[in-house]
Amino acid sequence: MILVTGGAGFIGSHLVPQLVARGHYVRVLDVLSAQIHGMLPSPSLDWLTQTQNVDFRRGSVTSEADLRAALDGVTSVIHLAAETGTGQSMYEIDRYCRENVQGTARLMHLLANGAATTVRRVLLASSRSVYGEGAYVDSDAAETERATRITPASRSAEALRARKWEPTCPETGKALTAVPTREDDRTAPASIYAATKLMQEDLVRIGCDSAGLGHAILRLQNVYGEGQSLNNPYTGILSIFSTRIRRGLELPIFEDGLESRDFVHVSDVAAAFAAAAEAEAAPNTVINVGSGRATSVIDIAKALCRAFNEPENLTVTGQFRLGDIRHNVADVGRLRDRLGLTPQVGLDEGLRRFAQWVSTQPLPEDRLGEANAELAKRKMMG
Ligand SMILES: NC(=O)c1ccc[n+]([C@@H]2O[C@H](COP(=O)([O-])OP(=O)(O)OC[C@H]3O[C@@H](n4cnc5c(N)ncnc54)[C@H](O)[C@@H]3O)[C@@H](O)[C@H]2O)c1
Incomplete structure (x- = not known):
């Protein structure tokens, strides 16, 4: 039996059915947090209970009591349960640490103290x-294999106000070129959410090794797809944009729109967890799960408009959010080598499926202004 914590959420709603289809018994432990699931009971959870x-x-x-009971008879734990809003984590620090860090600590504590002797493996999202x-890498050396890899610091408020969007070398101030990030590149969390995720990693790695x-x-990376929350304004650029497209509103593009992300379809993420659960030997390592392709925010916004068959109604606003990163693309070599996976759902196909699903959903309120106002009040937006 596999325990999936947070299995009622977006990723869980793809992972759990995939595990069942592959012949596993699955237990889900989920608190059904109001921010994600809204008012309960919800018919949308029938898939879970039936x-x-x-x-x-x-x-x-x-x-401890909920976890102890949920661990009974379990052989693997897939730990998804977490609070996931990056911006919100900057002012709800206590809650993010309690749910993400304390929740993981409690899990590892029980495993270290023999509360579930059947458990063999823990997989962390x-x-x-x-x-x-x-x-x-240094832009002058970008094409050479041995270019020194650099992890620049977060961009300062001054740099962003001056529209200096690209990070520069912390030592020389020279221009840098983004390259696919590898698992052994330096970690440097820039939000409380990220800090809690890194702490979760350490708890799982050290706790599992010692037990x-x-x-x-x-x-x-940026996971998207059918079933993602359309109501939570704190996560998911594609949810926010899809609501605005359906309401005929323009899409405000932050910075110059050339910031990039690695969008990976949720079914490829579910496949990665299933493969890590089923691998004969536990991977015992960190593995990036992404598409391996960088897509600019302008391009994703245009592609989403196309997926909805709506005109491209974008405005590059030059606004910014403190703590946002500039570029992201994952090196997915380890995903291929260790789990034998290459992402199967391309961006056009993934967005087509996403838009088709969104069109069957109730039309949410557009809460972008509200979320931005909250960030502006906290001086986190410019
Ligand atoms: N979606 C993404 O783009 C993305 C990217 C990187 C990492 N992740 C990680 O993947 C995991 C799942 O993300 P998701 O997108 O499915 O999020 P989600 O918010 O849709 O689901 C999280 C689930 O966890 C549950 N939960 C929250 N606190 C809990 C607690 N204390 N006990 C039990 N359940 C609890 C929620 O009710 C929810 O059902 C998270 O750990 C997240 O940090 C997600």
């Missing part, structure tokens, strides 16, 4: 955010 071979328990990973700005358990830490 699927054969899924044992759903409502409860929290921060509760970590995040590319632990890299901060990610890997760059003689296998582990894998999957660093997920």
Whole structure:
């Protein structure tokens, strides 16, 4: 039996059915947090309560009693439960540490103290955010294999106000070129959320090593797809944009729109967890899970408009959010070599599926202004 914490969420809603289809019994422990799931009971959770071979328990990973009961008879744990809003984490620090760090600590504490002797492996959903700005090389040396890899610091408010969008070398001030970030590049979290994800990684790696358990830490890039929250304004550029497209509103593009992200379809993420759970030997390492392709925010906005068959109605605003990174693309060599996976869902196909699903959903309020106002009030936006 595989325990999936946070299995009622977006990634869980793809992972759990995929695990069941592959012949596993799955237990889900999920607190059904109001920010993500809204008002309950929700018919959208029928898949969880009515699927054969899924044992759903409502409860929290921060509760020792809930966790202890959920671990009974389990052989692998896939730990997804977390609070996931990067901007929100900067002012709800206590809550983010309690849910993400304390929840993981409680899990590892129980495993270290023999509360579940059947468990053999722990898989963690970590995040590319632990890299901060990610890997760059000196632009003059960008084409050479041996170029020194640099992880620049977060961009300062002054630099962003001066529209200096690209990070520069912390020592020389020279221009840098983003390269695919590898798992052994330096970590440099730039948000409380990212700091909690890195702490989760350390807890799982050290805790599993010392308890003689296998582990894998999957660093997920920008995951998108059917079932992602359309109501939570704190996460997901594609959710926010899709609501605005449906409401005929223009898409405000931050910075100059050339900032980039690695968008990976949720079914490829579910496949990576399934492969890490089923691999004969536990990977015992960190693995990036992404598409391996950088897409600029302008390009993703245009592609999404196309997926909805709507005109491209974009405005590059030059606004910025403190703490946002400039570029992100994952090196996915280890995903291929260790888990035998290459992402299967290309961006056009993934956006087509996403838009088709969104069109079947109730039209949410556009809460972008509200979320931005909150950030502006806290001087986190310019
Ligand atoms: N979606 C992404 O783009 C992305 C990217 C990187 C990493 N991740 C990580 O993947 C994991 C899953 O993300 P998601 O997108 O499915 O998020 P989600 O918010 O849709 O789902 C998280 C689930 O965890 C549950 N949860 C929260 N606190 C809990 C607690 N204390 N006990 C039990 N359940 C709890 C929520 O109710 C929710 O169902 C998270 O750990 C997140 O940090 C996601």
